[in-house]
Amino acid sequence: MAFQKPSHTFTKIHLKALHTNNFKILFALSFTVFINTLSFAQDIPKKGKTINRSIKDSVVVKTDSLLIPETSEKAQDSTLTDSVAPKKELLEHIVTYHADDYTKFNQKKQKLYLYNNAKIDYGDMNITSGNIVIDYTKNTVYAKGITDSIEGYTQKPVFTHGNNVVEPDSIIFNTETKKALIFNSKTEQGEGTVIAQITKKENDSVYFLKNAKYTTAEDLEDPEYYIKLRKAKIVPGKKIVTGLANLFIYDVPTPIGVPFAFFPQTETHTSGIIIPTFGEQNDRGFFLQNGGYYFAISDYVDLAVIGDYYTNGSYGTRLESTYSKRYKFRGNLGFRYENIINSERGFPDYSKSTIYNIRWSHSQDAKANPNSRFSASVNLGSSTYYRSSVNQINTGAFLNNTLSSSVSYSKTFQGEPQVNFSLTATHSQNTNTEVINMTLPTFQGSVGRIYPFASKSGSKKGIIQNMNLQYNIRGENRIQTTDEFFFKKEMFEDASAGFQHSIPLSTNFKIFKYFSLSASTNYNEVWTFKTIDKTYDVEERNFVNDTIKKFDAFRTYNFSTSIGTTVYGMFDFEKEGKDRKIKAIRHVVRPSVSYNINPAFDKYYENAEVVNADGLTEGELDVILDNVNLEYTRFQQASIFGTPNKNFSSSMGLSLSNNLEAKVRDKDSTATEPKKVVLLNNLNFSTSYNFAGDSLQWSPVRMSGGTQLFDGKMNVNFGATFDPYALDNNNNKIDKFNIDNGGSLFRLTSANLTTGWSISSKKGGKEKDKNLEENLRSGGRADDLFGVSEDFANQQIDSKKDGDKEEPPSEHYNYKIPWNLRIAYAVNYSNSRRQNEISSHSLMFSGELELSPKWSIGASSGYDLKNAGFTYTQLRFERDLLSWRMNFSWVPFSSRSSWNFFIGIKSSILQDLKYEKRRQPDIQL
Template structure:
């Protein structure tokens, strides 16, 4: 303390607090007469700064060489200062704080780079900063690595608000060989109120193509959240008179809505609509995944569960379409009503154990549907109304849970079920002798079909152990099920036999087939159902494990078969056998395989003959009529920073499972697939995933002249590899073995540049082949400050 000058000097790790102000510095001088506090940094013997002076006042933070602050006037002056507001860092040679919200900067530097010597920024001699609102500067020019660029703007306007605000959406320049030069993403964003906002944006090309999208979003915390997008697209390629001239108008409509379950307990409403013209997806440039998306579906659902009552109601509207065939199916409405299982003989007050008859339960579930179908390119109201059909189905199951027998080893479950369907049409087939083909007629009316069935089932589990060594054994678990069911035929009036080809072959068919609900069988069934499920696991003690505990290894997770034998049928008593296998090899390869095994010989149409495969000439055990195999695997290296990787996964799982994010989830996934280079995780040096699927089935030819085998095989692959700690190469694609073509392939190169990112996307295969080159800051505040180059090439097959 200096008594004469009334000054106090502090040395070391000092900390001064006054109201909302906190100051930390290695050296602090306090003048009691002027109420001015001066803080200074410290240097080592080589002249390097060891510790800075740090000043904070509410949301403002300064790191400086020297700080002077007047406690009385709340004004301050700093030198060589760095302050942060939101994502923006402001460097200033001299910074003057005039009040708690306003700061002036002399010879300042704007940047989103968090280094003391930033990679890039905007240099201006005079800057005014208003906390969480805006920063305004005089003439400004950019600098990269300390090198100024000869590009000046008369003033700078930098919004610092963390809240939403309306404004223009800047476009990016693109070149398309078929559409010409274009501006993509040009539009306007408008904040309506605290719950609503909207974007209106689009693309325009020099050859006449354009698209426009209207995208409002809404959210009310603890109530609901959703978004809607309606788009119009006008596609023109080349010019009139050109043999490759193409012109098309199309639209798209998507709507996603999710409600918080806490808003109205027992009642929910959700929507996931994805509808468009069948030509819309194939005409979207620079999106290979969307170009090959031929299946679209929508669902709008309202459901209600009555409190303290066993009733459940679901009302929905559904839509699906195939862009390849142009068929659109609408179901409006679909109504489902169910009554949970009731136990009419159960006592209201229990005393002791339950009696067997108290386990008798009865329930109900019913559905009502309306459906219409039409071709997108040939829609008329009359054609639409002509395809309208309706139907209903009712099921009344009666179950009884008997006490386990043989000490709980065997469980018996008897059941009775009554089902009924209502249909508005039936299909009649007749042989046209003149044209030598089968004609189809649709008869409108009211048709009722029903079925009653009785059954009892039994299941148990058997265990067997085979000891390999003293500390290693294999355990085999067998779960057999067997049951008996009886269902009298009540549907014979809906079956007929007709001639189907010139050779005189006949076919028995159901008149209700192809309706809203299929009819029931025409054969009285007294069937024995059987099934066998197995799994194998190894129990062993690791050699290097000092705990002495045994571990389990699943060798085969499950394999088995299911089938039935109809004691009352005249022919085809034994049903086809369903075979299956599922496994996870080495905890890395997921394997699923299924097959349909027919024990009968094949007839001329590819169906089952009346003779078993082991009867007559050419004896065999049977034949495989359909099957599928799917394999998938993924590998990745260990993360460089495990803590960072764990934090990222927890945050992603939270967002993916949170219903509040449901509305934006699909749009984010689509954007990530379209721009993979912008979402590279440099914390994972390499990753690879591969999936393969194969399917085949035998079916009769459309003209009933024989049968054919339909096969499908494809593989999807996705990989990412860091060539260096800062360069990453990734690729993904889809290969169709049937066409022997690589249907889609996208390759991406990314460069980590600390506060910037470089991304190159190339798609050399597909309907739209394109490449995209982008350099942009990582900060969302400067997301529109980017260099972008896009070129597209339309290559129809």
């Protein structure tokens, strides 16, 4: 690269008369024809080949050459390409330069001076600086800042070459060799910054450094830490290779160092080693935990293989994979396995067990396919996994008592009517009883509503036009097993399958203008592939069931109707001349009456055969069978969709729902309308009366309600059950009203109250910990009331988002202390048999307090008010050390008593520069 010298000379033009020299013109033309005939441009012919001279010149000279337009040599050449590269131009790109104060060229020294906001653009190279000097004799560019007596050294150079940006104190750049010497530079490399005293730019892709600092700190003038690189080589966007390097904290050297180091700088995903955490546990010895290898398989999927090892022989492994494709789907898959050994072989407390857990989450983008959808949420494995796991990543989920899974695919066929179907596999696992219920799979299909009597215009009026029907089908293959036989052949032996078909026919219409009446009938058909044949063994005094594997079916139908309306009431409190706080209260009441008929299908019932009755008289047999009900249906214990109704049922249902809202004076004086406040979201009452029953015809009255307080920050839900019948001396319900037995109109049998309250300061406190996502994926709570995972090493916490700006610190100490608090309260009362007791009574709470913008403490705990004891408690402490972070978590008591201390760099590229010390819980199997 070279720069063109601007001209500062003047040329005198003198006009002379043109003289034609015919001899010289003819000689030049003859020489040109001779050269064009015997030469072949600049191409050297290959040996053994002759030049084809039959090609005639395309230029015919018939007139004076001065009148013929000049043509290029290439156009006259008979060859299409030239084997000799043309001479390189002086400048390959257009050079543009600018300076605010002046642009001066020194003709004697062949130097160009640019001053104040100087700028040079040449191809993909750009230099901005306060002062730029271009030396044409040496082909160098020298850039430096401007020294001001007030502002100091300003307008430092910024050198940009391609995607590389360097901000030095000064720079010398050679335009021919494209080499440069850079002094006191700051260069961004990935998430970090390289600060070097002297940098030599060898070419576009190689830099050599001396006495450099590598840091991810934001304050580059006084970084809180850096890694000192004595000699290093940088390949921008790829790697940094260095010799002796050690860690400095605020310019204080530490003994943490390496003889050589390699820092990957690629912007794409790369594979690499995950450094484990070391520690010691009382009954398992020393351990290495959460170490392994990360595989960057592609831009769409990755895999992390992580393992734990304890010196007593215990070990664990985890496979974690995340995949995603934009506008298509995203998900993650994980498998965890642990082989846990307690104590030593030969000791009485020695034990060994294996546990595992499988998790899979998949979600499809809504834009991928509007007519079909696939989703998965899987969490299954050993029932004792979360309680027995020694890896503290599972701390926030060990209180889970239910594991559940669901994998589903649904498809919609657009049309009239619309057809839908879905396939779903479900799993529910009780970790206390170790009972597992699965459906492999569940098939559901439906045909959209059909209005056979609707008018062609589309409007539906009256009982006939509103008549509609549907078709629904559901098929299931149910499996019930335990941990012992999970995914073994015994698991499938007792599987039950069946189909249920239903065709509901309904209509609705208005009567008396304000009442809505609906009527429906439903046809139901159940298919099953197993039935039972029941016999009664007189000798053993019990029933014997014989399973018959064959297809069978039963059919039922019912009828129901309901009528309801909505009543609005407004209580106005406003009076002329008075500005009351409460303006009005609005009450909405929705009463409803329903009637249901379920016929008796006793044709599906028969009496069990009596066996082993030989030798008994008829009277003796009657005595034995006197208290035995031999009637049964072959579908009981075999049909997964219930059994036919044996008794005729004719019942009436009553329900009443309420909603209360108030209009109050707004605190904002500029508001023109009153503020609406919800007093009761709902207050519902329901009961029923069985006309066909011979006793206890009234069912208990059930009451439920809910509301929100304090601008929606507190949710309150309550419920109660009232029984109109009395109890006898043995606390059994009798067919006598409680009021007729000397009691009240209703007898309170149960009640419950739950509240959730979330409050915070105006600033709101810190953002939620990302470990809450681990809780949710493990089947736990979405909040931290049961604690959070303690996997501090693998989480990259950076609460600041792009574009967020930190508020300047206040001059007053403790000017604002952000905080938040979450409270959950639950109480249950039982009195169904005069026990009159609080069956459960608990209070849970969690919160965070930011002592300063960089210090925060948090806690999760609870108190069992019935048993008078604290529930699982976790105390947390976090310190933001700018580029570093420090976490401390402590579980002071319970079977998982433990603590964990962690300090490490937040940047993902240096996340393995950490220190972690922990005390594992001493879990006994």
